[in-house]
């Protein structure tokens with residue numbers, strides 16, 4: 001491989017995909033209780049161990065009846081009420097059984113008449129147990145009731161043995177509610193991949209720490225940790241390494257030392273920020289260019305400087321490694337354009353949506369030959385019309401405030417250097433995934 005690459009966004013994205021492609025099969029699985037499975041990836045198809053509903057039951061508070069009897073002649077007399085959570089006794093011909101929503105439909109019945117459709121429109125006192133059972137209580141029923149009315153048939157939601165959830169599903173509340181209804185207490189999910197995050201720079205201090213002259217607070221650790229955690233990763237934030245090749249190498253070696261007893265490093269990805277461009281103290285590049293990592297430039301702005309490779313440190317397992325640029329917006333754009341697509345492929349992370357939108361104001365000075373990602377606010381159009389998009393801040397990669405107020409990245413193609421108000425552009429939505 002060329003050790004100082006120049007790549008298009010697509011080429012580097014593919015390189016990142018290739019680097020991480022071994023990840024999913026190597027993750028292994030674990031079984032977790034349902035409440036802990038939210039956001040995790042289902043490891044194998046879940047087959048329904050029973051039907052839902054498990055038995056025919058009533059959809060209304062009312063009376064279980066034989067529909068044909070109502071049309072035929074004198075109304076049925078009242079049987080004893082059917083308690084919920086119990087086996088329903090056979091419905092004798094000529095009778096109607098008071099039944100509550102969810103109670104088992106008695107054999108012999110084929111429809112339910114809601115109580116408000118009868119006369120009187122409320123249950124006699126014995127139904128609630130407020131009076132002794134009264135075989136002489138009379139209720140008038142409508143005469144035309146279709147068979148099946150208000151009956152929830154066994155298996156009408158899902159039949160026993162059918163596939164309830166597919167392997168690869170990123171589990172949400174609705175999936176887990178279904179598993180719970182099927183009586184499944186825990187699910188086999190992919191082990192969460194583990195990432196090690198390391199920020200670099202003598203000028204960078206942890207949020208909360210006092211700042212010396214020329215120092216700034218570390219935005220990247222938080223930004224990247226949250227992006228990875230949202231994507232289902234377990235993240236160890238190893239802090240900030242000084243701008244010294246020795247200190248950086250020591251920090252990496254310490255973090256990647258084999259986990260006691262397992263003989264393996266515990267990370268599936270190491271991600272650094274900063275220290276990779278053309279300065280005099282580019283620690284990441286200097287420390288790792290001879291250790292399996294390639295550094296170079298990708299035709300995008302922000303996010304041009306990049307490093308990627310299989311990190312080889314003595315005593316540690318080769319580990320996928322990515323180096324993002326230090327500017328916070330560059331790190332964010334690198335995650336969205338280069339890393340997220342690989343995570344979507346591997347881990348079922350929903351891809352970001354790309355939309356077309358009309359520019360509310362013109363844009364200019366996009367660098368020739370580079371894809372530019374401009375921060376912007378997208379407003380969806382009404383009634384099928386294209387939405388509108390308005391750039392916020394500017395193209396520079398230190399503008400975190402503008403990034404925080406953006407919900408989209410305008411993607412200005414490599415061949416375009418300017419566009420006018422009213423032109424249609426493509427934008428990546430970076431707000432909540434649908």
Ligand SMILES: Nc1nc2c(c(=O)[nH]1)N[C@H]1C(S)=C(S)[C@@H](COP(=O)(O)OP(=O)(O)OC[C@H]3O[C@@H](n4cnc5c(N)ncnc54)[C@H](O)[C@@H]3O)O[C@H]1N2
Nearest residue numbers: 199201217218219220274275276277278304325326327330
């Ligand atoms: N002569 C050149 N200089 C630069 C070039 C170039 O092509 N020629 N490229 C510029 C571009 S583009 C970028 S992006 C940056 C990338 O630089 P590095 O990845 O080496 O990052 P640093 O120099 O360490 O930092 C850049 C910038 O970001 C700030 N920073 C770093 N870490 C953090 C953090 N964790 N939280 C907040 N801010 C951080 C740092 O203070 C710098 O201001 O290089 C350009 N230079």
Ligand code: MOO
Nearest residue numbers: 302303304330397
């Ligand atoms: O690529 Mo740098 O990320 O423009 O600021």
